[in-house]
Amino acid sequence: MSKKSGFMKALKCRECGREYPLEATHVCEFDFGPLEVAYDYDKIKKSLTKDALAKRPQTMWRFRELLPVAEEPTVGTGVGYTPLVKADRLAKWLGVREAWVKNDAVNYPTLSFKDRVVSVALSRARELGFDTVACASTGNLANSVAANAASAGLDSFVFIPADLEEGKILNSLIYGARVVGIRGHYDEVNRLCAEIAGKYGWAFVNVNMRPYYAEGSKSMAFEIAEQLNWKLPQHTVAPMASGSLLTKIHKGYQELIKLGLAKDTKPVVHGAQATGCSPISAAYKDGKDFFKPVKPDTIAKSLAIGTPADGFYALKVMKETGGASDDVSDDEIRDAMKALAECEGIFTETAGGVTVGTAKKLVASGKIPAEDSVVLCVTGNGLKTLDAVQGHVGKPDEIKPSLREFEELIEPDLKVKTK
Amino acid sequence: MAAKKKAAKPARKAAKKAVRKTKPTAKAKRAANPRKTARLWLMFPQRLITKPVVWELSQKFPVITNVRQASVTGEIGLVCLELDGLANDVKKAVAWLERRGVSVEPVEINVIES
Ligand SMILES: Cc1ncc(COP(=O)(O)O)c(C=O)c1O
Numbered sequence: 001m002s003k004k005s006g007f008m009k010a011l012k013c014r015e016c017g018r019e020y021p022l023e024a025t026h027v028c029e030f031d032f033g034p035l036e037v038a039y040d041y042d043k044i045k046k047s048l049t050k051d052a053l054a055k056r057p058q059t060m061w062r063f064r065e066l067l068p069v070a071e072e073p074t075v076g077t078g079v080g081y082t083p084l085v086k087a088d089r090l091a092k093w094l095g096v097r098e099a100w101v102k103n104d105a106v107n108y109p110t111l112s113f114k115d116r117v118v119s120v121a122l123s124r125a126r127e128l129g130f131d132t133v134a135c136a137s138t139g140n141l142a143n144s145v146a147a148n149a150a151s152a153g154l155d156s157f158v159f160i161p162a163d164l165e166e167g168k169i170l171n172s173l174i175y176g177a178r179v180v181g182i183r184g185h186y187d188e189v190n191r192l193c194a195e196i197a198g199k200y201g202w203a204f205v206n207v208n209m210r211p212y213y214a215e216g217s218k219s220m221a222f223e224i225a226e227q228l229n230w231k232l233p234q235h236t237v238a239p240m241a242s243g244s245l246l247t248k249i250h251k252g253y254q255e256l257i258k259l260g261l262a263k264d265t266k267p268v269v270h271g272a273q274a275t276g277c278s279p280i281s282a283a284y285k286d287g288k289d290f291f292k293p294v295k296p297d298t299i300a301k302s303l304a305i306g307t308p309a310d311g312f313y314a315l316k317v318m319k320e321t322g323g324a325s326d327d328v329s330d331d332e333i334r335d336a337m338k339a340l341a342e343c344e345g346i347f348t349e350t351a352g353g354v355t356v357g358t359a360k361k362l363v364a365s366g367k368i369p370a371e372d373s374v375v376l377c378v379t380g381n382g383l384k385t386l387d388a389v390q391g392h393v394g395k396p397d398e399i400k401p402s403l404r405e406f407e408e409l410i411e412p413d414l415k416v417k418t419k
Numbered sequence: 420m421a422a423k424k425k426a427a428k429p430a431r432k433a434a435k436k437a438v439r440k441t442k443p444t445a446k447a448k449r450a451a452n453p454r455k456t457a458r459l460w461l462m463f464p465q466r467l468i469t470k471p472v473v474w475e476l477s478q479k480f481p482v483i484t485n486v487r488q489a490s491v492t493g494e495i496g497l498v499c500l501e502l503d504g505l506a507n508d509v510k511k512a513v514a515w516l517e518r519r520g521v522s523v524e525p526v527e528i529n530v531i532e533s
């Protein structure tokens with residue numbers, strides 16, 4: 001096990017500030033508050049300069065000083081640095097002056113932003129001496145743990161509710177992960193997974209490795225800032241499940257400001273949810289700083305967390321930055337998925353539809369002023385949620401192998417074009 | 420492989436029978452139902468906020484309750500509770516809380532992610 005700590009100082013309780021050693025642990029013994037990684041920013045400032053960055057490969061690990069590993073990463077070394085696309089056609093659809101899409105639908109290797117958090121968790125797990133990694137997941141996280149563990153030669157356990165769709169299971173099984181389906185109500189399954197995580201000496205990525213794991217999301221913010229030539233975006237819209245990604249994007253921007261890599265232009269962070277699972281957005285609209293648990297019912301399965309662990313902190317970030325939260329119906333999600341595909345050629349999963357659809361609402365309500373610029377975090381790939389759009393995107397035309405039939409078919413379109 | 424499995428089956432049955440004949444020792448009982456401490460977040464809906472649910476729980480089940488954090492408003496009650504007892508009793512206590520309408524999460528809250 002590595003004794004080094006790199007640029008990390010300690011794990012620190014988000015509630016009371018007590019410090020803990022940099023081990024595989026995640027809650028404060030006193031108040032059960034979540035632990036977070038604290039860094040030595042003076043040391044980082046000397047190492048993470050724009051000159052140094054210019055020489056580094058284009059992956060998320062170019063910001064390695066701000067990611068919680070003690071030494072060079074060993075898992076998922078090719079993750080990140082996804083395109084930031086200037087989305088002029090989508091901006092028109094949104095009704096805003098300028099829009100950018102951070103396209104994690106093409107993140108490597110499993111096509112969602114989860115590859116960022118998982119590569120950090122597994123790299124750190126290996127430093128801490130683990131050879132088995134685990135997670136409880138219904139989709140993206142499972143795929144990413146299974147794939148990244150496979151490529152690193154780590155054993156992996158994936159826990160899922162037993163009634164999960166077959167397609168999603170295949171996406172983990174193919175990598176040789178040990179997949180265990182648990183029968184029972186969601187809450188029961190959830191509690192059992194917590195118990196298993198506490199009992200076995202594994203690196204459970206989103207339990208005992210959570211302080212490290214969650215930090216991986218900051219890399220999205222670092223990349224956005226660098227890709228905008230070190231100007232922080234006026235507005236960022238992020239999807240929220242547990243709310244972790246949103247809080248870490250904010251932390252990422254604040255760290256760049258602290259290190260002098262970007263000017264403090266007061267970046268605003270907004271949160272997007274599906275109406276069928278919107279505990280955080282509902283709390284925001286009610287002006288509350290706590291949320292009420294809900295039973296999810298939405299096509300945005302990857303955002304369907306009724307009791308979001310970081311909901312409280314996400315609400316705080318939105319309040320602090322002047323951000324807002326809104327939510328969109330299943331139909332609005334599909335419309336937004338179509339808009340992104342038709343305007344920018346990017347096919348996102350339902351979570352991306354939530355982000356884009358919510359952004360449109362925030363522009364309409366003036367929370368994002370029409371003359372401003374916005375970055376949309378598109379976090380997953382449309383090929384993973386084909387069932388959500390099936391029957392909603394039209395059908396192909398069909399003809400006999402006859403030129404005449406083809407000409408008859410396209411005649412009306414040609415007439416319109418030549419007008 | 421398949422042949423081996425078949426051969427092993429009767430042997431396993433016999434072994435099970437043998438175990439069943441002898442009374443389980445105190446040690447075996449303890450192994451099947453060990454002591455454990457569960458760290459839980461309880462969320463009380465509005466209608467339960469004024470009810471002494473934690474007291475009721477400790478009257479009904481032989482478990483030690485230890486409130487470690489709490490935040491109660493007029494709308495929702497959040498209580499971080501440690502439950503210590505035999506595994507079966509802890510399990511029954513949690514099931515009773517849920518039947519009562521309290522949502523019971525592990526201290527990590529949502530362990531299952533997408
Ligand atoms: C595609 C996608 N986007 C966004 C999220 C939101 O993540 P968080 O739990 O950090 O809010 C998830 C998480 O599960 C996801 O799978």
Ligand SMILES: [Zn+2]
Binds near residue numbers: 013016018029030
């Ligand atoms: Zn604490």
